[in-house]
Amino acid sequence: MAGNDSGGAPKESTEMKEQNTESGTMKADLEAGNCSSAIHCHNVCRSYGKLKVLNNLNLTVPQGQIYGLLGPSGCGKTTLLKCIVGTLKISHGHIAVLGKPPAFPGHEVPGRMVGYMPQDIALYNEFTICNTLWFFGRIHGLSSKETEARINFLITFLDLPQKNSLVRNLSGGQRRRVSLGAALLQNPKLLILDEPTVGVDPVLRAKIWQHLVEIVREGQVSVIITTHYIEEARQANTVGLMRNGQLLAEGPPDAVMKQHNALTLESAFLQLCEDSDQLGSKQSPQGRLLDSRPSPDNMSDESREPILRKSLTEQMPKFKADWKVRARHIIPKWRNIAALMIKTMVRMKRMPGSLCFQFLLPVIQICLMCLCVGGDPKGIDVAVVNNESGSYSRSLLSFLDNTSINQVVLSHSEAFAGIHNGEYWGIIEFGENFTSYLTKRMLQPRVSRDVVEGGSVHVWLDLTNRQIAIMLQKKLHEAFEAFIETKLGSLSYMVAVPIKFEEPIYGSKNTDFTTFVTPGAVLSITFYLAVGLTALSFVLERKEGLLDRCWVAGVSSLETMLAHLFSQLFVISVQIILLLIFILLVFKIPNEGSLVLVISLIVLQGVTGISFGLVISSAIDDEQSANQAALGIFYPNLILSGVIWPIECIPYPLRYLSLVLPQTYASEALRCIMYRGWGLSRMMVWRGFAVTLGWNTFFLMLATIILKLRT
Numbered sequence: 153m154a155g156n157d158s159g160g161a162p163k164e165s166t167e168m169k170e171q172n173t174e175s176g177t178m179k180a181d182l183e184a185g186n187c188s189s190a191i192h193c194h195n196v197c198r199s200y201g202k203l204k205v206l207n208n209l210n211l212t213v214p215q216g217q218i219y220g221l222l223g224p225s226g227c228g229k230t231t232l233l234k235c236i237v238g239t240l241k242i243s244h245g246h247i248a249v250l251g252k253p254p255a256f257p258g259h260e261v262p263g264r265m266v267g268y269m270p271q272d273i274a275l276y277n278e279f280t281i282c283n284t285l286w287f288f289g290r291i292h293g294l295s296s297k298e299t300e301a302r303i304n305f306l307i308t309f310l311d312l313p314q315k316n317s318l319v320r321n322l323s324g325g326q327r328r329r330v331s332l333g334a335a336l337l338q339n340p341k342l343l344i345l346d347e348p349t350v351g352v353d354p355v356l357r358a359k360i361w362q363h364l365v366e367i368v369r370e371g372q373v374s375v376i377i378t379t380h381y382i383e384e385a386r387q388a389n390t391v392g393l394m395r396n397g398q399l400l401a402e403g404p405p406d407a408v409m410k411q412h413n414a415l416t417l418e419s420a421f422l423q424l425c426e427d428s429d430q431l432g433s434k435q436s437p438q439g440r441l442l443d444s445r446p447s448p449d450n451m452s453d454e455s456r457e458p459i460l461r462k463s464l465t466e467q468m469p470k471f472k473a474d475w476k477v478r479a480r481h482i483i484p485k486w487r488n489i490a491a492l493m494i495k496t497m498v499r500m501k502r503m504p505g506s507l508c509f510q511f512l513l514p515v516i517q518i519c520l521m522c523l524c525v526g527g528d529p530k531g532i533d534v535a536v537v538n539n540e541s542g543s544y545s546r547s548l549l550s551f552l553d554n555t556s557i558n559q560v561v562l563s564h565s566e567a568f569a570g571i572h573n574g575e576y577w578g579i580i581e582f583g584e585n586f587t588s589y590l591t592k593r594m595l596q597p598r599v600s601r602d603v604v605e606g607g608s609v610h611v612w613l614d615l616t617n618r619q620i621a622i623m624l625q626k627k628l629h630e631a632f633e634a635f636i637e638t639k640l641g642s643l644s645y646m647v648a649v650p651i652k653f654e655e656p657i658y659g660s661k662n663t664d665f666t667t668f669v670t671p672g673a674v675l676s677i678t679f680y681l682a683v684g685l686t687a688l689s690f691v692l693e694r695k696e697g698l699l700d701r702c703w704v705a706g707v708s709s710l711e712t713m714l715a716h717l718f719s720q721l722f723v724i725s726v727q728i729i730l731l732l733i734f735i736l737l738v739f740k741i742p743n744e745g746s747l748v749l750v751i752s753l754i755v756l757q758g759v760t761g762i763s764f765g766l767v768i769s770s771a772i773d774d775e776q777s778a779n780q781a782a783l784g785i786f787y788p789n790l791i792l793s794g795v796i797w798p799i800e801c802i803p804y805p806l807r808y809l810s811l812v813l814p815q816t817y818a819s820e821a822l823r824c825i826m827y828r829g830w831g832l833s834r835m836m837v838w839r840g841f842a843v844t845l846g847w848n849t850f851f852l853m854l855a856t857i858i859l860k861l862r863t
């Protein structure tokens with residue numbers, strides 16, 4: 153690239169002319185799509201927060217050459233490669249890869265034209281070597297025959313173990329070689345290799361370099377490679393020595409060594425570092441580039457830089473894709489979605505434990521809920537103090553539900569001591585004339601207060617547990633009604649309370665709280681499992697570099713999301729079938745409405761969960777924070793959605809919040825379908841569907857926007 157060496161700045165006019173010529177040529181080349189450089193970086197800047205990693209970096213990888221990018225750890229090599237493949241955005245400057253900026257609509261970078269081996273292993277651990285290469289083969293659209301032939305070649309060439317060996321069982325070096333194989337698979341035009349030879353034995357290292365030299369020989373393939381073994385880069389056509397986010401020198405290895413009177417590249421590099429430290433800010437490091445072509449940035453006079461930068465920036469080609477190309481670029485490719493879905497299925501097959509867990513967890517949760525929430529308390533100890541010798545008290549007690557109430561006969565003082573000690577939940581006491589007074593009360597129209605007192609059952613309750621207290625009151629009323637019915641037969645109406653509960657319009661008289669909770673619980677379980685699994689799997693894939701690697705191979709964010717959605721739908725379907733079998737057949741929760749509507753609403757809630765999981769995973773980078781986010785919303789959402797307690801009990805300002813949550817109207821709609829037998833013509837039903845669909849759309853759009861902004 154740069155024309156002048158360290159001997160000082162050339163005259164301004166000459167330099168301006170050279171720059172104009174260079175950028176003009178580049179523009180023409182780029183526009184014609186036949187650029188002589190495979191990669192062209194111009195004034196590239198990139199920071200992580202306040203840390204400036206790439207600092208006005210200029211670099212050119214000539215077409216059909218190997219470019220060895222060398223530099224100390226942390227100087228920004230990986231960052232630069234990520235900017236070149238487009239997984240990182242640059243904050244300033246321009247990058248052209250094979251003629252166009254990375255990720256330009258219609259350009260196959262990312263895509264088949266580029267083979268990228270990231271520094272992280274970035275392979276699916278549950279895959280075999282064969283699965284891995286087939287996966288990338290499918291994404292690149294290779295035919296079965298081509299893939300098979302390439303796999304056989306790469307296994308021999310890279311000295312890989314059995315092709316059915318699982319990646320997780322391979323050594324570090326073997327995994328690195330599989331990763332290199334994945335980058336070489338489709339015979340790309342441009343190879344971007346981030347430390348491919350780390351952990352590889354010297355013989356194989358030599359073989360890899362020999363292969364690279366061979367594939368660039370015809371001039372069709374270009375390679376940019378980073379390595380810590382500086383000497384092996386002597387086989388490169390050009391080396392770039394990088395330090396502190398800038399190139400200290402760039403040129404053929406022999407020229408770099410010659411210029412510094414060094415016998416090895418390593419000592420040339422050391423010398424360059426020392427020189428650069430000594431020169432400090434006196435001279436721009438870009439002034440040391442050895443290439444014969446002029447550089448736009450090698451002027452040491454900073455006052456002139458803005459003018460130069462402006463003139464170059466203005467002359468950089470403005471790429472515009474027509475709408476058809478853009479549309480084709482956005483439309484998801486079925487091939488990629490299918491490849492990702494096959495990947496998920498293979499991974500599921502290799503993790504049967506995890507798959508069973510995913511299928512059984514909702515069933516376990518709903519079983520626990522139906523068994524433990526909303527039922528009547530059982531085996532409640534109640535003290536009975538019977539002071540009479542008549543038969544009515546014993547008869548009445550015989551109608552008390554024995555499974556719920558455990559009667560313990562005691563004296564008055566023992567009963568009160570016991571309830572104060574927390575041994576009993578209530579005391580039922582009969583006076584000594586209970587039978588005669590109750591008879592009088594039933595048969596005589598006018599009786600004294602004493603008769604009413606003596607003919608009443610006296611009950612003291614421990615009301616610290618409301619559910620138990622309500623149950624005891626209910627059971628006593630039921631027992632009394634049954635007792636009156638037996639004693640008075642057709643005359644029982646005479647002592648009945650003057651409020652008559654007729655047959656319920658919907659539901660049954662014995663509807664318990666479990667019936668209320670179940671629909672909401674089913675939706676919540678489906679929603680949260682989908683949130684958790686989606687958020688976690690995406691965050692882990694991103695952390696391991698798998699998402700980036702697939703993206704560079706040509707898989708768009710939308711395709712990744714759709715593939716996950718479709719695969720997860722399979723899991724959700726099995727979960728829903730199992731859930732419905734248990735709630736309808738085992739726990740006998742009634743369903744008066746359409747099963748199709750029930751299933752549709754639960755599936756849609758699962759999709760809402762997946763979409764929300766995508767939002768979490770697109771916004772958050774580490775699994776701990778993703779877990780915290782998923783857990784953080786779990787409890788407030790559960791409480792506010794009216795799943796475990798009616799929303800009518802929520803105070804007003806919070807109730808408005810409750811109404812906009814994804815599960816509030818959906819739970820109500822499911823209850824209406826299941827218990828009232830309503831269909832979509834009812835507002836309370838279609839509203840649940842509409843809100844769920846609205847949330848789905850919102851979450852999916854939000855996830856797409858966040859992903860777009862972050863890549």
Ligand SMILES: Nc1ncnc2c1ncn2[C@@H]1O[C@H](COP(=O)(O)OP(=O)(O)OP(=O)(O)O)[C@@H](O)[C@H]1O
Nearest residue numbers: 200203205223224225226227228229230231232271
């Ligand atoms: N995601 C990130 N967030 C913040 N800082 C980062 C991030 N990635 C890299 N860095 C920092 O940017 C600098 C350059 O990192 P980079 O990985 O590009 O170096 P490198 O030259 O490839 O190093 P090595 O040869 O050790 O791989 C380092 O100081 C690193 O700590």
